Amino acid sequence: MTATPTAIEPPTLDAVRAAEARIAPYLSLPTPLVPSPGLSELVGTEVLLKLEFANPIGVFKLRGGINLVAQLSGEERTAGLFTASTGNHGQSIAYAGQLFDAPASIFAPHGSNPDKLRSIRRLGAEVTLAGERFDDARVACQAAAREAGARYVHSANEPALIAGCGVAALEVLERQCPDVEVAIVPVGGGSGVRGWLAVRDGLGHGTKVWGVQSSAAPAAHDAYRARELLERDNRTMAEGLATAVAFELTQRMMWASLDDFLLVSDEAIGDAVLTLLEEQHLLVEPAGAATLASALAVRDRLLGRRVVLVLSGANITSGQLQTLLSARPA
DSSP, X not given: OOOOXXXXXXXXXXXXXXXXXXXXXXXXXXXXXXXXXXXXXXXXXXXXXXXXXXXXXXXXXXXXXXXXXXXXXXXXXXXXEEEEOSSHHHHHHHHXXXXXXXXXXXXXXXXXXXXXXXXXXXXXXXXXXXXXXXXXHHXXXXXXXXXHTOEEOOXXXXXXXXXXXXXXXXXXXXXIOTTOOEEEEEOSSSHHHHHHHHHHHHHTOOOEEEEEEETTSOHHHHHHHHTSOOBOOOOOXXXXXXXXXXXXXXXXXHHHHOOEEEEEOHHHXXXXXXXXXXXXXXOOOHXXXXXXXXXXXXXXXXXXXXXXXXXXXXXXXXXXXHHHHHHSOO
């Protein structure tokens, strides 16, 4: 199965600036950018961490959810929002739905992160479990939204989501660290990295933007390399990176200007979770730790360059952490 091409246009730099102003009344901005002496020593170059989980739900997608729902009509909000998610995107739509009195229905696969599902319910959204993988839930959600006559919110092919996520790049490239040379961003559906590309390209900034995905769910990576929409197996334990298909809007943006796209193993991602805990005392979920895993894997390419690693989420469960700790050699 491949995604159906659309005529949706990607967001511009002006759209990201508008998103920043639209989001500001609801979130404390900017999120921190902190230097890490310990990780700089391990990677062999200057490393800064963009703490995109520093918000009420612990995930970067919140900016995009607020930006999208804030722009919906009263009729759309009343009819409700439907979306599919492994947890983080669902939290963002649930949070924004609560802010703007828009009922939200979140479809998630069986076995989803229980902490994320609990957060979604706490925010007042309805949760429906469907299928074993994200893409099963996505298909079921689209059908339910059509039947209900409600707004289906795609997790990636939504310019407003991408523009909201791009605010992080605006903070870094214009104010926090304009001389950054490489930014590494985790990729699942792709809204985060495409936000970075919209800002970097709009500013004409010279930084290189790299994406990173798990080799256990490489659909977006393989589509980027092949320049066509592809489907791949999705077996990663990093649910924030877990999708089996590539999406048209975000792929078009990557094909146009992404500088590189890396793959790392789930094992390397798990090690990076523990390294962040040990070296920086940050508890980050596997998807967020993928950027450190990739930096460690290609440290020879980063020597002498100022690097920003985007840590996209902090929603790791105690069970996930225990599994990673038990798997680490004594």
